[in-house]
Amino acid sequence: MEKILFIINPIAGKKTGKNINQDIIRYLDTDNFKPHFKYSEYAGHISEIAKQASVGEYKAIIAVGGDGTVNEIGRFLVHSNIPMGIIPIGSGNGLARHLKIPLSVKNAIKLINKMHTLQMDAIRINDMYSFCVAGIGFDSEVSRRFQKMKARGLFSYIIACLRCFNQSKNQDFIVRTKEKEYRLNGFMMCFANASQFGNNAYIAPGADVSDGIIDLILLKKPSYLQIPLLAFKTLTGTVENHSLYSRIKGKAFEINQENDFAHLDGEPIKVGTKFTVSIEEKTLHVIC
Ligand SMILES: [Mg+2]
Numbered sequence: 001m002e003k004i005l006f007i008i009n010p011i012a013g014k015k016t017g018k019n020i021n022q023d024i025i026r027y028l029d030t031d032n033f034k035p036h037f038k039y040s041e042y043a044g045h046i047s048e049i050a051k052q053a054s055v056g057e058y059k060a061i062i063a064v065g066g067d068g069t070v071n072e073i074g075r076f077l078v079h080s081n082i083p084m085g086i087i088p089i090g091s092g093n094g095l096a097r098h099l100k101i102p103l104s105v106k107n108a109i110k111l112i113n114k115m116h117t118l119q120m121d122a123i124r125i126n127d128m129y130s131f132c133v134a135g136i137g138f139d140s141e142v143s144r145r146f147q148k149m150k151a152r153g154l155f156s157y158i159i160a161c162l163r164c165f166n167q168s169k170n171q172d173f174i175v176r177t178k179e180k181e182y183r184l185n186g187f188m189m190c191f192a193n194a195s196q197f198g199n200n201a202y203i204a205p206g207a208d209v210s211d212g213i214i215d216l217i218l219l220k221k222p223s224y225l226q227i228p229l230l231a232f233k234t235l236t237g238t239v240e241n242h243s244l245y246s247r248i249k250g251k252a253f254e255i256n257q258e259n260d261f262a263h264l265d266g267e268p269i270k271v272g273t274k275f276t277v278s279i280e281e282k283t284l285h286v287i288c
Pocket of ligand 1: 192208209213215
């Protein structure tokens with residue numbers, strides 16, 4: 001009998017995590033796996049639990065939450081042989097959606113029973129990790145505002161976007177690769193491992209989490225009139241051909257920005273005005 005640890009974020013998304021242990025016991029293949037449950041009780045607790053568990057004897061560790069929960073657990077499982085599973089109950093579920101992990105709890109657990117794993121890349125930003133999409137500029141400002149809001153979910157996210165939009169403007173970025181230096185001007189810059197932020201908003205259509213490549217996306221500020229088409233293209237996976245959009249593919253970048261913060265998988269964090277982005281290829285085993 002192999003032990004599986006479920007780390008549950010009870011306040012993720014629509015707060016469905018509280019009683020999820022009953023579903024897990026119902027649908028998990030308990031002939032082969034014995035579930036253990038840990039609930040996060042305060043900010044930073046998930047990381048503490050994951051850190052202790054990452055040196056334990058678990059067959060797998062399951063993130064029960066959103067992309068923030070996935071990030072807090074994934075960072076301790078990178079370079080380990082313990083696979084991470086996801087039961088996506090967050091507000092965006094970007095990585096789970098990208099990996100086509102079912103959004104229904106029942107089917108996500110049935111997928112875990114199969115224990116099929118993929119070796120995915122991790123994007124490293126300074127000494128931190130992003131598994132889905134990280135970014136600077138407008139979307140990091142949105143993540144800061146969103147974090148301060150009481151209500152989560154798509155509606156709150158849209159409100160946060162609208163409130164930040166007026167104050168945000170294009171800024172200068174310098175991007176250095178081994179071969180080249182780019183002087184760019186834009187509204188936001190993303191470092192995509194997965195193709196989407198969550199909620200099927202495809203910022204990097206076609207991005208692959210195991211190709212060893214970071215998709216760097218630059219977006220210039222749209223006018224109010226351009227927003228509907230840009231939003232439509234983002235939600236339909238066709239943003240690539242928009243005139244405000246450009247993409248650079250690479251394995252390592254050095255970035256200069258005017259601000260000193262970023263978001264990693266939606267969580268705001270300080271990275272400094274100069275920071276490094278690199279890819280650690282196929283370093284996280286994920287169940288999908
Ligand atoms: Mg990639």
